[in-house]
Amino acid sequence: MRDLDNVTFWAINTKSSEKLMKDNEDTITKGMTDTEKKAYLLGVENAFSIFNQLMSNGIDSKSIMFYNPDVELGTEFTLEEILKWLEKQ
Secondary structure, rough: OOOOOOOOOOOOOOOHHHHHHOOOOOHHOOOOOHHHHHHHHHEEEEEEHHHHHHHHHHHOOOOOOOOOOOOOOOOOOHHEEEEEEEHHO
């Protein structure tokens, strides 16, 4: 099996990120129309909602979520498949 010591795992605290966005909302949305502001806030809410769902699913099923630009839909990978994909990168 390949040595995974060179793999970098990134973590994010979505609660801290959401608070940061909320605390800076006025600065970020300054100059936006009401419609633009509503669209922006909906986008932020949806992004964090989806991210939280992905993270919860990954934690519950003991899996690791990662971005792979070569797949169109969510796909499961074995360790061997991931290693083959990484070798191509």
